[in-house]
Amino acid sequence: MERIEKASCGRMDHGGCGLLVYVEEGRVTKVKGDPDSFTRGYVCAKGLAHGERLYHPDRLKCPQRRVGGKGENRWKRISWDEAFETITEKLLACKNRSEPEKALFLQGTPRGLENMLLYRFAHSFGSPNVAATGTVCFAPRLGASILTTGFYPHPDLEHPPELILVWGANHLATSADGVLAPQVGLTVRKGSRYVLIDPRKTSLASKSEIHLQIKPGTDLLLALGMIKVILKEELYDREFVEKWTVGFEALGAHVGSYSLDEIEKETGISQEDIKRTSRLYAHAGSACILWGNAIDHTINNVQTARALLTLMA
Numbered sequence: 001m002e003r004i005e006k007a008s009c010g011r012m013d014h015g016g017c018g019l020l021v022y023v024e025e026g027r028v029t030k031v032k033g034d035p036d037s038f039t040r041g042y043v044c045a046k047g048l049a050h051g052e053r054l055y056h057p058d059r060l061k062c063p064q065r066r067v068g069g070k071g072e073n074r075w076k077r078i079s080w081d082e083a084f085e086t087i088t089e090k091l092l093a094c095k096n097r098s099e100p101e102k103a104l105f106l107q108g109t110p111r112g113l114e115n116m117l118l119y120r121f122a123h124s125f126g127s128p129n130v131a132a133t134g135t136v137c138f139a140p141r142l143g144a145s146i147l148t149t150g151f152y153p154h155p156d157l158e159h160p161p162e163l164i165l166v167w168g169a170n171h172l173a174t175s176a177d178g179v180l181a182p183q184v185g186l187t188v189r190k191g192s193r194y195v196l197i198d199p200r201k202t203s204l205a206s207k208s209e210i211h212l213q214i215k216p217g218t219d220l221l222l223a224l225g226m227i228k229v230i231l232k233e234e235l236y237d238r239e240f241v242e243k244w245t246v247g248f249e250a251l252g253a254h255v256g257s258y259s260l261d262e263i264e265k266e267t268g269i270s271q272e273d274i275k276r277t278s279r280l281y282a283h284a285g286s287a288c289i290l291w292g293n294a295i296d297h298t299i300n301n302v303q304t305a306r307a308l309l310t311l312m313a
């Protein structure tokens with residue numbers, strides 16, 4: 001007999017879309033979005049595939065040791081005891097050579113306090129080398145935000161702004177933190193205007209009045225170009241600048257060192273489009289920038305985020 005369980009997709013995201021999980025004879029048969037949850041029935045492709053992931057024959061359920069050459073994909077199942085012994089042996093080998101920093105600790109996306117456990121372990125062991133998915137997913141924007149504004153800004157989408165710049169994000173498809181897709185959907189329905197900055201024609205492109213198909217990795221230049229236009233045409237809030245910012249002259253000098261010709265050539269975005277987008281953004285009664293992981297994937301990720309934070313301010 002089929003039963004329906006309410007659940008949350010928390011393990012694949014920070015938030016967790018509300019799910020309805022259909023179970024028959026102890027097996028998940030179907031997953032749907034829960035319309036009564038705070039995510040209003042939204043579920044992405046990953047969430048829909050929970051059942052498939054759960055029962056997939058390739059799902060890793062126990063430690064394995066590589067028995068072939070690298071890339072041959074040949075593995076042997078081992079016990080947890082053997083796995084721990086092997087790890088201990090290899091870590092001690094680094095330590096005994098007085099080279100603890102040669103151990104690199106890598107992790108996926110831990111949740112909450114789990115995040116700090118590996119850092120603590122690595123640091124007590126003597127290695128500063130810890131990397132995680134966050135290194136190219138959120139951490140650069142978070143670090144840049146704390147450096148620039150002291151906090152991580154996020155717009156109030158429940159009260160939709162007049163204009164939304166979506167920069168390197170595809171929220172309708174991926175719903176970061178399990179909450180953004182329904183919120184973005186709400187802003188679309190309530191009439192927010194959209195500008196999309198993305199090399200790809202995502203589903204938001206058809207809802208945007210401007211789509212800037214930027215060359216990948218040139219986001220920083222485009223952001224500096226927009227700041228340049230906004231400063232040159234004095235479209236910024238002077239009172240805000242005087243009251244809340246430092247280094248405004250230095251910013252002007254920095255963006256002054258780039259020409260719009262150069263920015264157009266590097267980004268693939270015409271000067272007219274840079275000016276049009278800057279004016280639209282600066283003149284909007286209320287506007288925000290929704291950014292995504294694409295910012296973190298650029299070489300200049302922290303500086304790109306800082307330029308975008310400057311635009312947000």
Ligand code: SF4
Nearest residue numbers: 009013017044047178
């Ligand atoms: S958006 Fe995140 S939380 Fe929602 S279904 Fe997809 S993976 Fe799960």
